[in-house]
Amino acid sequence: MAGTNVYLGGFMGTGKTATGRELARLTGRPFLDLDERIESRFSMTVPEIFGQKGEGAFRAVEADVVAEISRLEGLVVALGGGAVVDDGSRALLKQTGRLVILRAAVKTIQSRLGAGAGRPLLEGGDLEKLLESRQRAYDDGHDAVDTDGLSPEAVARTILALLSLERAPEPGHPLSLGAGRSAFVGRAILPRWRDLPGAPQERPFVVTDDLTGPLYGDRIGERLGIFCLPRGEAAKRLDRIEALYRAFDACGLDRSGVVLALGGGTVGDAAGFAAATWMRGVAVIHCPTTLLAQLDSSLGGKVGVNLDAGKNLVGAFHQPRLVVADVDLLRTLAAGDYRQGLAEAVKYGLGEGGDLLDEIDDGAEGLVARDGEALTRLVRRCGAIKLAIVDEDEKERTGARARLNLGHTVGHALEAASAYRDWSHGDAVAVGMVVASCLSRRLGLCDDAFVERLTGLLRRLGLPVRPDRPWEAIVAPLRRDKKFEGGRHRFVLPRKGRPSIVEEIDLDDLKKAYEEVLLWSGQA
Ligand SMILES: NC(=O)c1ccc[n+]([C@@H]2O[C@H](COP(=O)([O-])OP(=O)(O)OC[C@H]3O[C@@H](n4cnc5c(N)ncnc54)[C@H](O)[C@@H]3O)[C@@H](O)[C@H]2O)c1
Numbered sequence: 230m231a232g233t234n235v236y237l238g239g240f241m242g243t244g245k246t247a248t249g250r251e252l253a254r255l256t257g258r259p260f261l262d263l264d265e266r267i268e269s270r271f272s273m274t275v276p277e278i279f280g281q282k283g284e285g286a287f288r289a290v291e292a293d294v295v296a297e298i299s300r301l302e303g304l305v306v307a308l309g310g311g312a313v314v315d316d317g318s319r320a321l322l323k324q325t326g327r328l329v330i331l332r333a334a335v336k337t338i339q340s341r342l343g344a345g346a347g348r349p350l351l352e353g354g355d356l357e358k359l360l361e362s363r364q365r366a367y368d369d370g371h372d373a374v375d376t377d378g379l380s381p382e383a384v385a386r387t388i389l390a391l392l393s394l395e396r397a398p399e400p401g402h403p404l405s406l407g408a409g410r411s412a413f414v415g416r417a418i419l420p421r422w423r424d425l426p427g428a429p430q431e432r433p434f435v436v437t438d439d440l441t442g443p444l445y446g447d448r449i450g451e452r453l454g455i456f457c458l459p460r461g462e463a464a465k466r467l468d469r470i471e472a473l474y475r476a477f478d479a480c481g482l483d484r485s486g487v488v489l490a491l492g493g494g495t496v497g498d499a500a501g502f503a504a505a506t507w508m509r510g511v512a513v514i515h516c517p518t519t520l521l522a523q524l525d526s527s528l529g530g531k532v533g534v535n536l537d538a539g540k541n542l543v544g545a546f547h548q549p550r551l552v553v554a555d556v557d558l559l560r561t562l563a564a565g566d567y568r569q570g571l572a573e574a575v576k577y578g579l580g581e582g583g584d585l586l587d588e589i590d591d592g593a594e595g596l597v598a599r600d601g602e603a604l605t606r607l608v609r610r611c612g613a614i615k616l617a618i619v620d621e622d623e624k625e626r627t628g629a630r631a632r633l634n635l636g637h638t639v640g641h642a643l644e645a646a647s648a649y650r651d652w653s654h655g656d657a658v659a660v661g662m663v664v665a666s667c668l669s670r671r672l673g674l675c676d677d678a679f680v681e682r683l684t685g686l687l688r689r690l691g692l693p694v695r696p697d698r699p700w701e702a703i704v705a706p707l708r709r710d711k712k713f714e715g716g717r718h719r720f721v722l723p724r725k726g727r728p729s730i731v732e733e734i735d736l737d738d739l740k741k742a743y744e745e746v747l748l749w750s751g752q753a
Pocket of ligand 1: 438441444460461462465492493494496498519520521522525526527528529530531532540541558559560562563566569
């Protein structure tokens with residue numbers, strides 16, 4: 230096969246779009262509709278473009294969009310009926326993928342098109358003549374498939390077999406979110422989210438950010454509306470939530486509606502908060518796109534936004550109806566964003582004991598390379614741990630959730646001391662875990678080998694292990710920590726097996742452990 234895309238061409242009414250969607254679902258490939266891309270370039274519908282700009286303008290942009298799409302890989306693309314007529318475009322399509330022409334008898338086409346509404350070339354024209362004029366191009370595909378009497382799914386299955394395409398892996402057994410709701414983790418599952426058990430029939434309102442939306446918005450399929458938040462913490466502001474409410478209102482999102490969060494933890498927190506409060510609560514589906522969001526923030530039901538006075542000060546508990554964690558999406562994450570999630574995974578490994586830390590250690594190279602199978606296992610294991618803890622302590626009353634705070638005391642202090650500029654959360658937690666392990670060793674709760682193993686693993690995952698500033702710089706933020714009262718601190722300390730929550734940590738012991746790590750030389 231020349232390239233990796235599958236292009237579906239052929240006359241109008243042969244079912245290119247419906248078949249393309251089915252083929253994308255069966256293979257787990259992203260789906261693109263050429264006419265939709267052209268419409269979004271003009272911000273007009275196809276009949277409007279023909280009416281106001283003329284066919285020439287439409288064809289020029291069509292050729293341009295064909296060139297753009299042909300640079301991408303691994304797609305299923307439904308072409309417009311005329312896209313393959315241009316010799317240059319057809320040659321490009323054939324070079325960069327497999328061109329499959331869908332065929333149907335004139336009678337079938339006539340009955341599928343009905344009165345021809347929305348098909349500008351048929352208005353006042355002759356269908357048979359138009360078909361004849363394009364026949365030379367339609368005979369020049371790599372393959373042709375007759376669609377008469379077949380459903381789009383049956384045609385898609387025929388193409389799957391014809392091209393020997395790889396089927397999408399099965400989504401696998403989901404994690405239970407309670408009350409019959411599930412979290413699915415796997416490869417290439419986002420394009421198939423509607424087929425997952427528990428997926429609602431309603432078209433969702435998609436909330437995303439202005440990078441994730443363009444990258445993956447198409448994989449959601451039909452939607453009630455879409456709203457792009459700015460990237461990062463700028464999404465978690467009350468004025469953004471207000472703008473989101475206005476967009477919900479404009480689309481008529483009512484109490485039976487569904488909000489779908491497509492993005493990292495910031496999008497999930499903001500969209501989840503808007504869903505929790507819109508009309509006193511509508512359903513939310515999380516489609517997390519960062520490692521941190523997949524193994525942590527999309528699970529557990531905490532949603533919220535920031536105030537100037539602090540992070541996550543306004544929020545709610547709102548459990549998702551469905552979580553769809555497609556690990557293939559993690560390939561496009563920037564390295565710095567990706568490793569933040571790895572730090573959380575190590576925290577789960579330390580926090581729960583068992584063999585998770587061994588698994589991360591043994592599979593570190595695969596995780597750094599973002600291997601799909603290794604990531605599926607990691608997200609599932611961490612997700613299961615998070616859900617078990619949430620189940621034990623949903624509203625943070627029994628203290629079980631406190632184990633998830635391992636490394637956070639020093640981590641938060643480092644983030645705050647740099648005014649949240651120099652330290653990302655996961656990086657800071659990684660250093661926090663190292664300091665906590667040194668403190669644990671001082672108190673006789675773990676040995677040298679444990680500390681060395683942890684720091685070695687963090688380094689292999691590309692995470693920092695040393696703070697960048699003196700103890701004096703973090704004392705003020707540490708003193709403001711709510712777990713710190715009267716000079717003594719409640720601390721989660723790692724050790725072999727489960728970590729301990731030690732109530733009476735002396736600030737001086739913490740200082741010694743911090744300075745010990747600060748003085749480490751070499752590779753950090
Ligand atoms: N609700 C909870 O229980 C919980 C738990 C932990 C953290 N959080 C929150 O999560 C937030 C951090 O989330 P995050 O680390 O996911 O950061 P994020 O949402 O800011 O995403 C990081 C960056 O990655 C980009 N991105 C997202 N997916 C991508 C992809 N697949 N490819 C390329 N780029 C992509 C985003 O545009 C963004 O710029 C914080 O606000 C934190 O408070 C919430």
